[in-house]
Amino acid sequence: MSSRSLENKPSVLDDLGIGITSIVWPVSICMAVTVFLVRVLNPTGQTSSSTVFIASAAYNENGNADASSAQKLGGALLNAIIFISVIAATTVVLVILFKYQCYRFIFAYMGFSIASLLFVVTGVLLIQLLQVGNVNVDAFSFCYILWNFSVIGTLGSFFMPVPLLLKQCYMVWIGIMTAFIFTWIPDWTSWVLLVAMALYDIAAVLIPGGPLKMLVELAIEREQALPALIYESRPTEGYRGPNVWRRRRPEDDADVRAQVGQDVEDGQASLLVQQQIMTGRESEQHQQTQMQMQVHQSHDQGLGSEDASGAPLESGLVRQGRPLGEGREDGNSRGNYQELASGSPDSRPNEEAIATTEDLVIPVAEGREDSGDGLGRYNLLLGGLNVPLASSSPQAQQRESVIPGGSTSGNRQPFISEEKADGVAEKGDALFGHGIGTVTPSSGSSGGLSVGGDPDNRDRVSTAPLASGETTPGPQLRAAEEWDNVAEDDEEEVLDMGDGMKLGLGDFIFYSMLVGKAAQYDMMTVFASYIGIIAGLGITLLCLNIYRQALPALPFSIALGVLFYFSTVLVTEQYVVPLTSHYTFY
Amino acid sequence: MASSAITFFAYFFLGIGPGIAFFVAFISQKSFLVLLSFFSAFIWLIVLLFTSAIFKGFLPVPETASSYAGVLTTSVFIQEVVRYGVWWMHKKGIVILEKIARVKGRRFGMLDKLYLALAWGYGQSVCHTVFFYLSFLPLTTGSGTLYLSTCTQMSFFLVGALYSIAFGMLLSSIMVVFFDGLHTHNWAHVAFAPAIHLAASLMTLINLTQGGCVIAMPVVLGLGAASMVYAGQLAWRKGIIEALDETVLAPLATGDGLLEEQEMQPPAHDHASSGETLSGATHQRAVTRRVPTTVSG
Numbered sequence: 001m002s003s004r005s006l007e008n009k010p011s012v013l014d015d016l017g018i019g020i021t022s023i024v025w026p027v028s029i030c031m032a033v034t035v036f037l038v039r040v041l042n043p044t045g046q047t048s049s050s051t052v053f054i055a056s057a058a059y060n061e062n063g064n065a066d067a068s069s070a071q072k073l074g075g076a077l078l079n080a081i082i083f084i085s086v087i088a089a090t091t092v093v094l095v096i097l098f099k100y101q102c103y104r105f106i107f108a109y110m111g112f113s114i115a116s117l118l119f120v121v122t123g124v125l126l127i128q129l130l131q132v133g134n135v136n137v138d139a140f141s142f143c144y145i146l147w148n149f150s151v152i153g154t155l156g157s158f159f160m161p162v163p164l165l166l167k168q169c170y171m172v173w174i175g176i177m178t179a180f181i182f183t184w185i186p187d188w189t190s191w192v193l194l195v196a197m198a199l200y201d202i203a204a205v206l207i208p209g210g211p212l213k214m215l216v217e218l219a220i221e222r223e224q225a226l227p228a229l230i231y232e233s234r235p236t237e238g239y240r241g242p243n244v245w246r247r248r249r250p251e252d253d254a255d256v257r258a259q260v261g262q263d264v265e266d267g268q269a270s271l272l273v274q275q276q277i278m279t280g281r282e283s284e285q286h287q288q289t290q291m292q293m294q295v296h297q298s299h300d301q302g303l304g305s306e307d308a309s310g311a312p313l314e315s316g317l318v319r320q321g322r323p324l325g326e327g328r329e330d331g332n333s334r335g336n337y338q339e340l341a342s343g344s345p346d347s348r349p350n351e352e353a354i355a356t357t358e359d360l361v362i363p364v365a366e367g368r369e370d371s372g373d374g375l376g377r378y379n380l381l382l383g384g385l386n387v388p389l390a391s392s393s394p395q396a397q398q399r400e401s402v403i404p405g406g407s408t409s410g411n412r413q414p415f416i417s418e419e420k421a422d423g424v425a426e427k428g429d430a431l432f433g434h435g436i437g438t439v440t441p442s443s444g445s446s447g448g449l450s451v452g453g454d455p456d457n458r459d460r461v462s463t464a465p466l467a468s469g470e471t472t473p474g475p476q477l478r479a480a481e482e483w484d485n486v487a488e489d490d491e492e493e494v495l496d497m498g499d500g501m502k503l504g505l506g507d508f509i510f511y512s513m514l515v516g517k518a519a520q521y522d523m524m525t526v527f528a529s530y531i532g533i534i535a536g537l538g539i540t541l542l543c544l545n546i547y548r549q550a551l552p553a554l555p556f557s558i559a560l561g562v563l564f565y566f567s568t569v570l571v572t573e574q575y576v577v578p579l580t581s582h583y584t585f586y
Numbered sequence: 587m588a589s590s591a592i593t594f595f596a597y598f599f600l601g602i603g604p605g606i607a608f609f610v611a612f613i614s615q616k617s618f619l620v621l622l623s624f625f626s627a628f629i630w631l632i633v634l635l636f637t638s639a640i641f642k643g644f645l646p647v648p649e650t651a652s653s654y655a656g657v658l659t660t661s662v663f664i665q666e667v668v669r670y671g672v673w674w675m676h677k678k679g680i681v682i683l684e685k686i687a688r689v690k691g692r693r694f695g696m697l698d699k700l701y702l703a704l705a706w707g708y709g710q711s712v713c714h715t716v717f718f719y720l721s722f723l724p725l726t727t728g729s730g731t732l733y734l735s736t737c738t739q740m741s742f743f744l745v746g747a748l749y750s751i752a753f754g755m756l757l758s759s760i761m762v763v764f765f766d767g768l769h770t771h772n773w774a775h776v777a778f779a780p781a782i783h784l785a786a787s788l789m790t791l792i793n794l795t796q797g798g799c800v801i802a803m804p805v806v807l808g809l810g811a812a813s814m815v816y817a818g819q820l821a822w823r824k825g826i827i828e829a830l831d832e833t834v835l836a837p838l839a840t841g842d843g844l845l846e847e848q849e850m851q852p853p854a855h856d857h858a859s860s861g862e863t864l865s866g867a868t869h870q871r872a873v874t875r876r877v878p879t880t881v882s883g
Binding site for chain 1: 616617618619620621624625627628631634635637638639641642645646647649654657658661662665683686687690692693694695697698701702713714716717718719720721722723724734736737742745746749753783786787790791793794799802
């Protein structure tokens with residue numbers, strides 16, 4: 001019917017919270033598969049003190065089966081303390097290595113641990129599964145497939161660009177493996193360990209001297225991503241259209257630098273981002289405008305040759321290179337804008353600009369797009385970090401401290417004491433936070449400039465260059481003002497839920513371990529703790545939106561999960577079972 | 587192994603299948619509804635924990651109809667009180683969502699509010715299904731089954747599956763009706779929710795008698811289906827009214843719709859004046875709650 005019909009205008013519910021859902025699904029899958037493995041491979045709920053050596057280093061719970069509850073609790077506490085100390089020590093080692101830029105060592109170690117997990121542990125588990133399922137597979141095929149599986153997984157984690165879905169699957173699989181191994185920890189020890197891990201997580205992430213906090217700050221300061229196993233989600237569904245991820249070419253740097261010229265500060269190379277966004281919403285408002293942004297893949301070369309950090313780091317970690325530079329509140333951004341605008345004097349400046357330099361430099365505000373637009377998607381590179389353009393450097397850092405890297409390292413190998421994958425829920429890569437966004441003179445509007453800004457103003461900014469085709473300071477100043485206004489729009493920031501999330505693999509592991517231990521008791525406890533964990537995760541992600549700094553993801557979820565587990569065991573089950581077994585429901 | 591897997595999946599799809607289909611069709615399309623359903627399930631789980639904590643002191647419940655009636659009535663009463671609390675949360679959520687919608691330039695109309703109510707209700711039915719049925723389902727992977735002496739016609743799991751369908755339908759739909767009642771101050775709708783819930787719950791007491799399950803089951807299923815149909819009709823009416831408001835009446839009121847009306851008319855009508863076309867157009871629209879009074883001509 002008319003263009004104003006209901007179907008055309010998208011509802012606010014359509015993609016609100018899509019970032020949270022994109023994390024909830026993989027967490028749920030990880031938990032579900034772990035529960036399945038526990039029920040299938042360990043139906044009697046056996047535990048073993050030797051499976052995870054460091055978890056039973058102090059007190060062998062299974063060896064002292066007839067100890068009193070107090071003794072068991074004490075022994076479990078001792079075990080937990082040792083476990084946590086080992087983890088803290090390895091995290092400190094990681095911080096030191098990271099601080100002194102021993103990246104090769106970090107990556108070599110992580111590669112080794114991932115490879116062994118994906119080959120040895122997966123192999124053993126698969127063999128057991130095949131036995132339970134009575135499936136016959138010959139050794140050669142099995143080894144061949146397993147070998148390929150583990151090699152791709154190892155390379156794809158840090159060393160090679162692989163499709164995002166593949167990487168996500170590997171991350172989830174690593175989480176499943178490790179969590180399943182952890183479910184073999186004896187009961188008392190495992191529950192005390194979970195609670196202790198949650199407490200440690202709070203300490204490590206929030207207390208100023210905590211190793212994780214230091215790691216996060218180092219990463220922000222250096223504008224690099226942490227060497228860690230992190231699950232990242234970049235939801236791409238919706239009506240926004242395809243998202244073009246392009247590999248950044250070194251020559252693009254030169255192009256833009258030529259354009260931007262003296263405005264680029266030393267050591268901060270331009271981060272070229274080009275992303276083509278086809279946005280339904282924007283097309284409604286600004287039919288002609290188009291945001292061009294290019295985002296390079298996570299494994300692209302970082303800033304190119306001037307990054308002195310060394311090749312391996314760039315290939316793996318410097319996900320989006322260095323940000324364009326801080327200090328947007330001064331003339332930098334305007335300078336850039338001016339450059340771009342002046343470069344195309346004719347009546348279609350945006351197209352000119354796009355044609356000549358595909359990669360445009362953008363001020364930070366673009367990153368701050370609300371999740372409704374395609375820009376928001378790109379935003380997820382930032383991890384949905386919303387940073388206003390005109391914020392001063394330290395302030396920007398403050399806001400962006402959310403988070404690089406997420407959780408540290410690795411992977412837990414039971415046989416070797418190693419660094420732990422800690423639980424830090426993060427909202428994007430702080431690197432990016434300084435970032436990237438592109439702006440063509442005309443496209444300032446496509447929602448890019450300000451989230452809660454005045455739509456009329458936006459229109460003005462966007463269409464002015466188009467209409468006039470001139471490069472007077474007028475539209476640019478207006479644009480800059482627009483960007484300045486962005487900083488005040490805190491309300492919209494709070495209301496905005498980012499477009500994608502990163503969650504450290506340690507969180508996956510401990511959530512799934514909790515649910516796996518619950519599965520050894522009964523399915524009702526599984527569902528209860530599952531709901532508790534997801535609720536805790538939701539609360540954590542909400543807090544992330546509000547506080548905008550690196551937050552530990554374990555405490556809320558573990559607290560609710562453990563609470564629901566014990567209350568189900570003690571209370572709910574005795575209430576529900578009689579009701580159900582008399583067929584009286586409500 | 588194969589037979590146990592078959593029985594497991596059979597009961598699984600029987601009891602949970604409709605719920606999953608409903609989820610995929612309606613809830614999973616919008617992530618916010620997924621989150622809201624999770625949150626709702628979380629709240630109802632807390633209510634369940636609270637209720638079971640209360641009854642911890644009364645366990646084991648004597649196996650008489652009156653004591654079970656007391657348990658059920660109290661539990662339903664607690665749930666209905668919480669339902670009002672859910673409405674309160676819903677109202678707060680709507681304020682925030684309206685703000686977000688305004689900021690982002692999105693739509694937030696009656697249809698979305700209906701979706702929200704549905705998600706709240708769905709969370710409750712998920713909680714019910716999971717704890718009263720799904721938790722027992724893994725027992726079917728073994729090689730046995732379970733029958734109660736009072737009901738030799740249906741196995742424990744079959745009864746659970748059918749009741750989970752029934753209560754799933756019921757709980758999802760009465761939330762919609764309840765919210766609508768509170769929104770429009772229609773007290774009949776407000777009373778509908780607790781009444782139907784209590785009725786369905788007390789109906790299951792018939793299962794305590796020998797052979798009672800055959801009687802109670804269709805009744806409760808019927809109650810669930812009826813409430814679902816009623817809620818569906820209510821939603822349809824409200825949604826249609828909103829759709830008409832936006833697509834027909836508002837444009838007509840502002841006069842913007844005139845051009846489009848003309849465009850859409852077949853060529854034979856092109857020569858007609860705008861007023862004539864308009865009146866012709868309104869004539870075609872059979873269902874309007876109110877006549878657009880601001881249109882000239």
